[in-house]
Amino acid sequence: xxxxxxxxxxxxxxxxxxxxxxxxTSVSDRAGSYRVLPDGRxxxxxxxxxxxxxxxxxxxxxxxPTTRFYDVPIEPGMGFVGxxxxxxxxxxxxxxxxxxxxxxxxxxxxxxxxxxxxxxLCLPARDQNELVERLTGFLRRRAADSRLKPAPLSxxxxxxxxxxxxxxxxxxxxxxxxxxxxxxxxxxFKATGLAPKTFAAILRFHRxxxxxxxHRLSPASAALEAGxxxxxxxxxxxxxxxxxxxxxxxxxTLVSLGD
Amino acid sequence: MxxxxxxxxxxxxDVEATVSFYEAAFGLxxxxxxxxxxxxxxxxxxxxxxxxxxxxxxMNGLAIRANRKNDVAAGFELALIFHDPxxxxxxxxxxxxxxxxxxxxxxxxxxxxxxxDLNGCLVEIASAMPD
Numbered sequence: 001x002x003x004x005x006x007x008x009x010x011x012x013x014x015x016x017x018x019x020x021x022x023x024x025t026s027v028s029d030r031a032g033s034y035r036v037l038p039d040g041r042x043x044x045x046x047x048x049x050x051x052x053x054x055x056x057x058x059x060x061x062x063x064x065p066t067t068r069f070y071d072v073p074i075e076p077g078m079g080f081v082g083x084x085x086x087x088x089x090x091x092x093x094x095x096x097x098x099x100x101x102x103x104x105x106x107x108x109x110x111x112x113x114x115x116x117x118x119x120x121l122c123l124p125a126r127d128q129n130e131l132v133e134r135l136t137g138f139l140r141r142r143a144a145d146s147r148l149k150p151a152p153l154s155x156x157x158x159x160x161x162x163x164x165x166x167x168x169x170x171x172x173x174x175x176x177x178x179x180x181x182x183x184x185x186x187x188x189f190k191a192t193g194l195a196p197k198t199f200a201a202i203l204r205f206h207r208x209x210x211x212x213x214x215h216r217l218s219p220a221s222a223a224l225e226a227g228x229x230x231x232x233x234x235x236x237x238x239x240x241x242x243x244x245x246x247x248x249x250x251x252x253t254l255v256s257l258g259d
Numbered sequence: 260m261x262x263x264x265x266x267x268x269x270x271x272x273d274v275e276a277t278v279s280f281y282e283a284a285f286g287l288x289x290x291x292x293x294x295x296x297x298x299x300x301x302x303x304x305x306x307x308x309x310x311x312x313x314x315x316x317x318m319n320g321l322a323i324r325a326n327r328k329n330d331v332a333a334g335f336e337l338a339l340i341f342h343d344p345x346x347x348x349x350x351x352x353x354x355x356x357x358x359x360x361x362x363x364x365x366x367x368x369x370x371x372x373x374x375x376d377l378n379g380c381l382v383e384i385a386s387a388m389p390d
Contacts, residue, residue: 155272156272156327159272159313159314159325160272160313160324160325160327162313162314162317163270163313163314163316163317163322163323163324163325164322164323164324164325165317165321165322166322167322168324172324172330175329175330176324176325176327176329176330177327177329177330178329207320207322210320211320214320215320225322226322227322256314256317256318257313257314257317
């Protein structure tokens with residue numbers, strides 16, 4: 001999950017481990033909504049009242065993998081600290097598969113019911129920094145205690161799909177790892193909660209955004225390089241996944257395995 | 260405007276494993292591995308052979324077809340020159356390289372064989388071109 005307004009990714013903490021792709025914080029200064037784009041990732045988030053000291057009111061949110069955008073209503077002073085989990089590490093940390101949460105979130109009591117250990121995050125805290133420390137500590141402890149580590153095959157398959165910007169056909173991914181397409185389906189679904197085709201489509205969407213925003217390519221060039229059949233195809237995907245057109249890009253956060 | 264060939268960079272799944280493999284299979288010494296484990300250079304003289312993690316391709320905004328042992332080899336090769344290609348070939352295969360074609364004499368006087376490395380990249384094992 002990525003929140004666009006006043007979103008900050010904290011610099012990589014040394015010993016976070018491979019499960020964590022990013023640690024982020026966000027405090028809203030207005031009423032309105034955040035647009036959340038599909039990114040093939042799941043986050044564990046603490047939502048809190050940033051005006052309180054100490055912070056006593058907070059809720060845990062676990063976001064599932066999404067296939068299209070959604071908007072989160074926000075109020076001034078609403079704070080978030082979150083951890084973006086690397087694909088394949090959801091089950092390691094939470095003990096159940098991300099597929100159970102596709103296009104859904106677990107908020108407050110529902111999150112605690114799914115993973116009772118999350119209760120340990122909801123104690124009063126001095127400030128936002130203490131919440132960040134608590135969340136990263138939780139991740140470290142859960143990962144160290146977990147026996148559900150992603151298999152090397154899962155890493156290889158996810159890395160190959162990522163490196164291609166979602167452009168490899170699933171049959172190619174299967175052939176290059178000497179496994180069946182069915183196995184690719186199973187491995188990607190277990191790691192991300194998404195079908196490989198959907199996961200790849202999300203990565204193409206993110207890469208096209210990157211080519212437009214960071215590489216400053218024209219929409220026609222970006223569509224071609226990102227693997228869309230034409231600019232109209234890219235525009236349709238942008239509207240469906242992001243709710244915006246390539247000509248009017250919002251401020252969004254893009255993900256990569258190297259984060 | 261004239262370019263100079265500076266680097267050959269292979270994107271690989273595991274930079275550290277690839278460096279160790281190239282040391283063992285081909286006797287190429289490492290120059291350094293960056294602490295991120297996402298980039299390394301071998302000590303290859305004027306033209307540097309480097310390995311970069313697949314995540315680097317993505318971070319640079321590139322899209323690539325990852326090199327995998329079970330896939331058809333990509334359309335390029337690294338040619339390494341040895342004093343004794345026969346011995347080099349046997350050593351490479353013993354270190355885990357996949358045999359493709361044992362060294363043979365070419366009409367132009369070179370000895371040339373082929374293996375694939377741990378990532379499936381083609382490596383030519385050859386003698387120097389005779390003067």
